[in-house]
Amino acid sequence: DHNLPEVKEYLYKILVIGDLGTGKTSIIKRYVHNIFSMHYKSTIGVDFALKVLQWSPDTVVRLQLWDIAGQERFGNMTKVYYKEALGALVVYDVTRSSTFDGVTKWKNDLDQKVSLPEAWGGGSIPVVLMGNKDGCSNKSESEMIKYCEENGFVRWFETSAKENHNVDEAARYLVSKILEIEQRNQGRPRQNQNGVIHIDEDQQYTPNSCC
Amino acid sequence: MDSRHEQIRKAINEADLKMLKKIATTGPGLINSDFRRECWPLLLHCTFDDEKRTKGRAEDISLKDRHQVEADINRSFVHFPKGISSIEKTEKIKQLQEVIITVLKRHPDISYYQGFHDVCSFLLLILGEETAINVAEQIVMGPLRDAARESLEPFMRNLTLVGELVKKEDAQLYNFLVSSEVFPEPISCISWLMTWCSHNVYDLDKLARIFDYMIASNAQSTCAYFTAAVILSRKSELLAINDDDCSLLHVHLGKFPQDANIDYLIEKAVSLQSRYSPEDKLNKLFSLLLVPKNFWHSQIEEIREKVSGAVKTLGWFLFGLQIAIKQALDAFDGRSLPITYDQETEHLVWAFLTERKVLRKLFVKKYNDHRIANDTRELAEEYEDLIQKLLDIATESDRQNKHSASKSEQLTENLKTRRTIAGIVSGAAIVAAPLTSGASLIAAALASTVAVHANEKIKAEAKKTEIVVNTKSKLIEKISNISENVKQFEIVWRGLADEAVLQKENTADDPIINKDDLKLKWEEMYEMFKSYANNAQRRLDDASVIWIESGAASAGKSIGELSLIIFSLELILSDFRYYVTLLSRSYMYLN
Numbered sequence: 001d002h003n004l005p006e007v008k009e010y011l012y013k014i015l016v017i018g019d020l021g022t023g024k025t026s027i028i029k030r031y032v033h034n035i036f037s038m039h040y041k042s043t044i045g046v047d048f049a050l051k052v053l054q055w056s057p058d059t060v061v062r063l064q065l066w067d068i069a070g071q072e073r074f075g076n077m078t079k080v081y082y083k084e085a086l087g088a089l090v091v092y093d094v095t096r097s098s099t100f101d102g103v104t105k106w107k108n109d110l111d112q113k114v115s116l117p118e119a120w121g122g123g124s125i126p127v128v129l130m131g132n133k134d135g136c137s138n139k140s141e142s143e144m145i146k147y148c149e150e151n152g153f154v155r156w157f158e159t160s161a162k163e164n165h166n167v168d169e170a171a172r173y174l175v176s177k178i179l180e181i182e183q184r185n186q187g188r189p190r191q192n193q194n195g196v197i198h199i200d201e202d203q204q205y206t207p208n209s210c211c
Numbered sequence: 212m213d214s215r216h217e218q219i220r221k222a223i224n225e226a227d228l229k230m231l232k233k234i235a236t237t238g239p240g241l242i243n244s245d246f247r248r249e250c251w252p253l254l255l256h257c258t259f260d261d262e263k264r265t266k267g268r269a270e271d272i273s274l275k276d277r278h279q280v281e282a283d284i285n286r287s288f289v290h291f292p293k294g295i296s297s298i299e300k301t302e303k304i305k306q307l308q309e310v311i312i313t314v315l316k317r318h319p320d321i322s323y324y325q326g327f328h329d330v331c332s333f334l335l336l337i338l339g340e341e342t343a344i345n346v347a348e349q350i351v352m353g354p355l356r357d358a359a360r361e362s363l364e365p366f367m368r369n370l371t372l373v374g375e376l377v378k379k380e381d382a383q384l385y386n387f388l389v390s391s392e393v394f395p396e397p398i399s400c401i402s403w404l405m406t407w408c409s410h411n412v413y414d415l416d417k418l419a420r421i422f423d424y425m426i427a428s429n430a431q432s433t434c435a436y437f438t439a440a441v442i443l444s445r446k447s448e449l450l451a452i453n454d455d456d457c458s459l460l461h462v463h464l465g466k467f468p469q470d471a472n473i474d475y476l477i478e479k480a481v482s483l484q485s486r487y488s489p490e491d492k493l494n495k496l497f498s499l500l501l502v503p504k505n506f507w508h509s510q511i512e513e514i515r516e517k518v519s520g521a522v523k524t525l526g527w528f529l530f531g532l533q534i535a536i537k538q539a540l541d542a543f544d545g546r547s548l549p550i551t552y553d554q555e556t557e558h559l560v561w562a563f564l565t566e567r568k569v570l571r572k573l574f575v576k577k578y579n580d581h582r583i584a585n586d587t588r589e590l591a592e593e594y595e596d597l598i599q600k601l602l603d604i605a606t607e608s609d610r611q612n613k614h615s616a617s618k619s620e621q622l623t624e625n626l627k628t629r630r631t632i633a634g635i636v637s638g639a640a641i642v643a644a645p646l647t648s649g650a651s652l653i654a655a656a657l658a659s660t661v662a663v664h665a666n667e668k669i670k671a672e673a674k675k676t677e678i679v680v681n682t683k684s685k686l687i688e689k690i691s692n693i694s695e696n697v698k699q700f701e702i703v704w705r706g707l708a709d710e711a712v713l714q715k716e717n718t719a720d721d722p723i724i725n726k727d728d729l730k731l732k733w734e735e736m737y738e739m740f741k742s743y744a745n746n747a748q749r750r751l752d753d754a755s756v757i758w759i760e761s762g763a764a765s766a767g768k769s770i771g772e773l774s775l776i777i778f779s780l781e782l783i784l785s786d787f788r789y790y791v792t793l794l795s796r797s798y799m800y801l802n
Contacts, residue, residue: 020325021282041290042283044326044402044410048462064461071279071325073363080396 009060012178013084014171015110018091019102020070023132026161027091028067031171036162043069046081053175061175082114084190086181087126087174094131094158100139103129107151116181117190126177128170129153133160215239219246228254235427236481238474240420244337247419252342254426255349266309266344267316276315276323283328284308290413292336306340307332314348321351321359326405330355333409333418346426354431358405369404369435370396376439376483384446391460397442399465404434411467420473424480432488433480440479441471 016024025040025047032049047067055061068074068081090106092099107127115122129148131139139147144156154177157170215234219241222230231250235241241250252259269277284307288300295303310331315323330350334343351359357366374395378385388394402410407425412418425433442449445468452459 020279021286039289040286041410042286042325042328044329044405046398046401046465048399048465050459050462069325070282073322073324073361080398 007058007060009062010179010182011062011064012086012175013064013066014174015066015068015081015085015088015114016091017068017088017106017110018070018130019093019099019106022070022091022093022096022099023161024067024070024089024091027089027130027132027159027167028065030161030164030167032065034164036164043067045069045074051171055175055179059179061179063171063175082110084117085114085125086116087128087178088114089128089130089170089174090153091130091132093133095133100131104151107153111152119188119190120181120185124152126154126174126181127152128174128177129156130170131156131158133162215242219250223249223253226253232427235423236477240423240474240477244419247423248338248342251338251346251422251426252349255346255353255429257345257349259345267312267314269308269312271316272312272323279323279325280308280311280315280328283325284311284332287328287332291415303332303335307335310335310340310343310347313344314351317348318352322361324359324363324405326402326410327351327355327359329406329410333415333422336415337419337422350426354425354429354433355405355407357431366405367396369432370398370401372432372435373397373400373404373438373442376436376487377442379487380439380443380483381446384443384449387450388442388460388464393460393464397438397464399461400438400442402465403438403441403467407434408437408467413469417471417473420477424477428484433484436483436488437476437480439483440476441468444471444476444479 016028018024020042025043026036028047028049029035029037029040032051046069049065049067051063051065053061053063066081066085088110090103090110092103094100110127111124114125116125129144131144148154148156155170155173157166157173159166159170161167215238218230219234221227222234223246231241231254235250235254241247272280284304287307288295288303307328311323311328314331315321327347331343331347334347337343338346357369360366374385374388374397377388377394385394388397393399408421409418412421421437424437442464449460449463452463
């Protein structure tokens with residue numbers, strides 16, 4: 001069918017990390033299913049979620065979200081977590097300053113354990129910083145912009161999974177960054193991506209995302 | 212009344228753990244919470260001691276753990292119990308905190324892990340606070356110990372085991388899961404393993420069935436067998452997921468099938484265990500040594516009545532050696548020898564006593580019956596390394612043997628006031644010591660035979676696989692561990708002997724031994740024994756991985772078998788030694 005555009009489909013693995021109880025699971029549930037509850041259990045090890053985005057008429061992005069338990073021991077558990085991730089959301093709780101202290105630790109961990117594919121020239125993966133919950137941040141916007149620059153975050157968002165504030169925007173920004181990198185490296189497939197990139201030439205993709 | 216009810220009641224009354232284990236791992240298990248409240252503590256050897264009853268307070272644990280525990284318990288009781296009111300929930304959360312903190316306070320070396328709260332909240336609902344504390348304590352100090360270490364590294368091998376088991380059973384499913392990047396480390400299942408599915412199964416009755424099985428088998432790897440059984444049972448469902456959607460597989464695999472038939476899955480897991488677990492091979496033996504509490508006592512009485520000192524000593528020796536030989540033969544060719552004082556065994560024993568070469572010849576013959584076709588030059592060289600290690604162990608063991616024997620004599624000397632029995636006990640200890648070196652010599656003999664054989668095959672085409680190399684290096688690591696363990700036993704043993712001397716001196720003027728003191732020592736001893744058992748468990752798990760891997764290359768298989776023999780012997784001997792020590796202690800105490 002010549003009328004249909006060639007649909008490009010990308011699969012990106014995104015890590016969602018941060019100290020315990022900062023709302024990683026809530027953010028993912030809000031983003032993927034557009035629901036919120038006060039009653040999520042602690043995550044043990046890792047949970048997974050999948051979100052499909054019709055990014056543009058000819059681009060579909062599938063996000064594999066890795067919800068990693070906040071307890072340090074799980075972060076250190078295995079390199080499998082970090083393997084081939086292309087982006088990350090680092091979450092802290094604006095009402096608990098200790099969780100902001102954790103942000104640097106998580107970022108360092110990322111920088112040590114994961115980088116962009118060699119075929120793309122390596123380098124850090126894009127990381128978005130999320131100040132979650134509906135409290136008041138004690139940090140000013142300009143302070144945060146400076147912090148992001150100094151610590152290699154692509155951007156900072158103040159979010160609330162409960163109020164559905166900025167969650168979509170933050171994720172969207174991260175995806176746009178990854179797509180930028182992808183497009184800069186057009187034609188250079190990531191290595192060892194056994195079955196991960198699919199270019200669907202004959203079928204129009206119907207997104208099954210709920211939002 | 213249901214006959215199963217009667218069976219359970221009878222087993223509880225008679226403290227028949229063997230029967231309880233059987234009931235717990237078959238059919239509908241232990242049926243209801245009333246029975247479970249009685250059976251689980253029994254199966255886990257819980258001790259109820261008033262002095263231990265004080266509960267922990269939040270201040271008793273580190274700030275970091277306290278925050279973690281608080282964050283986790285506030286997110287508990289989500290899926291069960293159904294329809295709980297918020298007042299009830301607050302009350303339950305308070306109790307849950309007490310359970311966790313009391314356990315952590317009693318065992319400061321435990322690192323709290325996310326997921327332990329799931330185990331505790333389930334136990335709390337079924338057992339009530341007091342019993343939940345005791346049961347949770349035994350579980351986290353026993354089968355789930357590795358989950359609560361500073362690093363999760365040791366626990367991760369359970370994930371590998373899950374993969375290996377699926378590979379053994381169903382290559383198609385395994386390959387599919389590898390190509391989907393779910394295997395070899397199915398991390399989506401880590402919460403199953405760390406919480407015995409209490410994080411994942413939302414039906415209390417089903418969960419209780421799973422716990423029946425886990426508690427009855429009381430081994431770290433059991434949940435890996437269960438997890439493998441679940442994955443295997445979902446084959447068609449998993450294969451039906453579109454290849455292109457491999458990203459969904461992680462999601463899918465991590466979700467426990469809530470409508471699963473748990474009885475069937477347990478049956479399947481037990482069958483996997485019986486086929487692939489080296490533990491099972493040893494279980495019969497352990498049950499001989501571990502279960503009957505009164506056995507040793509009645510043995511003492513019987514022996515005292517019947518025979519003179521020399522014969523008594525020999526009796527102990529024969530018994531221990533017989534077990535060792537039986538196990539070695541079992542591990543070697545799967546042939547089962549009954550444990551009785553029969554002619555054949557006696558011949559073996561005397562052959563061993565009089566001329567070790569005879570025994571060696573026997574093993575050479577056994578090995579030749581068992582010869583393997585594809586030995587290679589590289590392997591021969593590797594075996595030579597191995598032999599060197601084994602010989603080192605044998606030498607070291609000989610040295611320790613002498614030391615141990617002299618310590619034992621010292622012990623005898625210092626227990627003269629209890630002459631009759633102490634004579635028997637230390638005599639037994641003295642003969643137990645040479646067993647260690649004997650075992651190492653057997654192993655060395657075996658290894659050298661393997662090497663001789665391998666050298667004969669030097670001209671055969673060299674085909675070295677990576678698996679063989681891995682297996683070899685793992686084995687060498689294990690062997691150095693063994694040697695390390697032998698050293699530790701020696702230290703323990705020496706400590707005990709010294710202690711006995713000390714006690715004798717302390718109580719020289721007082722005919723009544725300080726019983727409180729002894730009781731304390733007894734408890735220490737018990738703790739030590741438990742931690743030893745945990746070590747042994749881990750080594751067995753290692754052996755299990757090696758054993759499975761060894762299927763990959765026939766040469767690797769022979770290494771695996773060899774290592775099993777060494778493990779078996781080592782375990783038997785150390786158990787035997789411990790029992791001798793326990794015996795001498797208990798006798799002192801009883802008097």
